[in-house]
Amino acid sequence: MGGDLAGRHHVCSRRCAHGFLPPFRRSAEPAYGHARRRRPRAGPRGRQLVGGIGRSGRRTAPQPGCAHRAVGRPRTVDRGDLRHRTARSRDRRALPGSRRPSRRADGAAHRVGRGGRTQPDHRARRGGAGADVDERTVSDRGVRSAADHRAGHRRNCIDNRLDQHVVRATPDGQHVTARLLVRGGHVFDPIGGTAGPADVVVEGARIVDVGVGLDGDTAIDATGRLVVPGFIDCHVHVLLDDVDTLRLLQTPLSLRFFQAARNLRLTLRAGVTTIRDAAGADLGVKQALAAGLIDGPDMQIAIGMLSQTGGHGDEWLPTGECVHALWPPYPGRPSTVVDGVDEMRRAVRELVRAGADVIKVATTGGVISPRSDPRRAQLAEEELAVMMAEARAAHLHVMAHAQGAQGVKNAVRAGVRSIEHGVYLDDEAVDMMVKNGTWLVPTLSAPHAILRQADTSGGIADSTREKAAAALEAHEASVRLAHAAGVRIAMGTDAGISRHGENLRELELMNRLGISAVDALRAASTAAAELLDAGADIGELCPGKRADMVILEGPEISVEQLPERVRTVIHRGTVVA
Numbered sequence: 001m002g003g004d005l006a007g008r009h010h011v012c013s014r015r016c017a018h019g020f021l022p023p024f025r026r027s028a029e030p031a032y033g034h035a036r037r038r039r040p041r042a043g044p045r046g047r048q049l050v051g052g053i054g055r056s057g058r059r060t061a062p063q064p065g066c067a068h069r070a071v072g073r074p075r076t077v078d079r080g081d082l083r084h085r086t087a088r089s090r091d092r093r094a095l096p097g098s099r100r101p102s103r104r105a106d107g108a109a110h111r112v113g114r115g116g117r118t119q120p121d122h123r124a125r126r127g128g129a130g131a132d133v134d135e136r137t138v139s140d141r142g143v144r145s146a147a148d149h150r151a152g153h154r155r156n157c158i159d160n161r162l163d164q165h166v167v168r169a170t171p172d173g174q175h176v177t178a179r180l181l182v183r184g185g186h187v188f189d190p191i192g193g194t195a196g197p198a199d200v201v202v203e204g205a206r207i208v209d210v211g212v213g214l215d216g217d218t219a220i221d222a223t224g225r226l227v228v229p230g231f232i233d234c235h236v237h238v239l240l241d242d243v244d245t246l247r248l249l250q251t252p253l254s255l256r257f258f259q260a261a262r263n264l265r266l267t268l269r270a271g272v273t274t275i276r277d278a279a280g281a282d283l284g285v286k287q288a289l290a291a292g293l294i295d296g297p298d299m300q301i302a303i304g305m306l307s308q309t310g311g312h313g314d315e316w317l318p319t320g321e322c323v324h325a326l327w328p329p330y331p332g333r334p335s336t337v338v339d340g341v342d343e344m345r346r347a348v349r350e351l352v353r354a355g356a357d358v359i360k361v362a363t364t365g366g367v368i369s370p371r372s373d374p375r376r377a378q379l380a381e382e383e384l385a386v387m388m389a390e391a392r393a394a395h396l397h398v399m400a401h402a403q404g405a406q407g408v409k410n411a412v413r414a415g416v417r418s419i420e421h422g423v424y425l426d427d428e429a430v431d432m433m434v435k436n437g438t439w440l441v442p443t444l445s446a447p448h449a450i451l452r453q454a455d456t457s458g459g460i461a462d463s464t465r466e467k468a469a470a471a472l473e474a475h476e477a478s479v480r481l482a483h484a485a486g487v488r489i490a491m492g493t494d495a496g497i498s499r500h501g502e503n504l505r506e507l508e509l510m511n512r513l514g515i516s517a518v519d520a521l522r523a524a525s526t527a528a529a530e531l532l533d534a535g536a537d538i539g540e541l542c543p544g545k546r547a548d549m550v551i552l553e554g555p556e557i558s559v560e561q562l563p564e565r566v567r568t569v570i571h572r573g574t575v576v577a
C-alpha cells in the first residue's frame with residue numbers, strides 16, 4: 001500500500017493565508033500557495049460537485065450530486081472558522097521545528113509546485129538560520145514534546161471539534177503543515193450513491209473543500225481511483241486474536257494489550273478509520289490511541305458485555321471451573337455477569353464509571369460460549385428495563401448481542417439501539433426493528449471465522465463448531481429478510497473472532513446476499529456513522545468533516561475484492577497507509 005504520494009512533507013516558508021513566516025514578501029502570483037483555489041473550470045468538469053468553501057469564504061450552495069441534501073448535513077464552515085484555525089495554527093507554526101522542509105530518500109528537499117509536481121527546494125540548501133533550525137532536534141529544547149502533547153490531546157475525541165492539529169509529527173520525526181490535495185479521483189457520495197470526478201482538500205484533520213480544479217500544498221494523485229469515506233466497523237474486539245480457549249489461557253493479560261496495539265494498526269491500515277469495540281478494550285486502550293502511544297482508528301468502547309448466569313458472557317465450564325479465557329475481569333474491566341435488577345444496576349454503573357461509550361448486553365446465548373443456546377432469550381424484562389434506565393441516565397446507547405428471535409424482540413422492546421448478529425430473525429422481529437428504528441449489525445464474517453478456526457486449532461469446543469455451522473444459513477436468510485424489510489444495517493465484523501485487517505470482507509459477504517455495493521458502502525459509512533451518533537463528524541467526504549478517507553484502485557463502485565483495492569488510507573488528515 002502507499003499510493004502515489006507527491007511531496008507530502010512540504011512546508012511553506014512564505015507567508016500565506018495561513019500565516020506562515022514571511023522571509024519574503026508574497027508575490028502577486030505565488031509559485032504555490034496554501035489557500036489558492038482555481039475557479040472551477042468551464043464545461044462538463046467545471047461543475048462543482050459538492051458544496052465547498054467559495055471565494056467569499058462561505059460554503060457554496062450544494063450542487064447536484066451533493067452529499068448534503070438529505071441527512072448528515074455538515075456544519076457550515078465559514079471564514080470565521082478558518083480564521084480561528086489560522087490564528088491557532090500560526091502559533092504552532094512559529095515553533096522552530098515546524099519549518100523543516102521534508103526530504104526525499106535521496107536527501108533532497110522538495111515541495112509541490114503548480115500542478116502538484118514535486119520541485120527541488122533550493123531554500124533548504126542555503127544554510128543560514130533556517131537551516132540551523134532544521135538540523136536541530138526540537139525536543140532538545142522541549143518544544144516538540146509540548147507540541148506533541150497538544151496534538152495528542154486534540155486527538156482524544158470522536159467529537160465535533162472543527163479545529164484539529166494542523167502541525168503534526170510524522171513517524172520520521174518531521175513536522176508537517178500542509179493543505180493536502182487528493183487530486184482527480186472519483187469521489188463517492190454515500191447519500192446519492194454516485195461518484196464523480198473531484199478533488200478533496202484537507203487542512204489539519206478536516207476536509208475544507210471538495211470540488212474540481214482545487215489546489216493544495218501537497219498532492220496525492222487519485223486519478224482513475226475511487227475515493228471513499230474511511231470505513232467504520234461497528235463491531236470489533238481488538239483485545240481478541242481468536243477464540244481458541246486453550247491459547248487464551250496461556251496468554252498473559254498484559255500481552256493481550258500489545259496484541260491489541262497490533263490489531264488496531266492492522267485495522268487502520270485496512271482502511272477502517274473508526275471502530276466500536278463490542279467488549280474487551282478498556283479506557284486505557286482508548287486513551288493510548290488518543291495520546292498517540294499507539295496507532296489505530298478512532299474508537300468507541302463497550303468494555304464488557306452484560307450477561308446473566310449461564311448467558312453468553314458467562315465462561316463457566318462443565319468441570320465447574322470458570323476460567324475467564326475471553327473476558328478476564330480486572331480493574332479496567334468490571335465483571336458483567338449479573339442476575340436481578342440490583343446487580344444489573346450496579347454493573348451498568350460500573351461500566352459507565354470505567355469509561356464505556358456504549359452499553360453492551362447479551363439478550364440471547366451465543367456461539368462461542370460453551371454452555372449457552374443462541375436461540376434462547378436471556379435476561380428478564382425488568383433487568384433490561386433497569387439497564388436501559390441506567391444507560392439513558394448516562395446518555396449512552398445500548399447494543400444487544402441477540403441471535404434468537406425472542407431475545408431480539410425483548411431487546412427491541414426494551415429500546416436498544418442495535419441488534420448485533422440477528423441470526424434467527426422472524427417477520428415479527430424484523431417488523432419491530434423497522435418500527436423502532438433499531439439497527440442491525442449482521443457480522444456475517446463471524447460464523448465463517450469460527451468454522452475456520454475449528455478446523456485449524458484445538459481450542460474450539462465441539463459445541464461452538466456445531467452452533468456456528470447451524471447458524472450459517474439462518475444468518476444469511478435473516479440478513480436478507482431484514483434488508484428487504486428496510487431494517488437499517490450498519491457494518492460490523494466481529495473482528496477478533498474474524499481476522500483483524502480483513503474487515504472489508506464483510507462488505508463482500510453482504511453483497512453476495514443481494515445487498516448492493518452502494519448499500520454495503522453506506523453500511524460502512526453514513527449508516528454506521530449515524531448508528532455511532534457521529535454523523536456530523538464522519539461518514540461522508542464534505543467540508544467540515546473529519547479527513548478520514550480511503551483511495552481504492554479503480555473508479556468503479558463495487559465491493560468485490562475490496563481489501564485488495566485499498567491503495568491509500570488517510571486518517572485525520574494524515575496518510576497512514
Ligand SMILES: [Zn+2]
Nearest residue numbers: 235237278494
Ligand atoms: Zn462480538
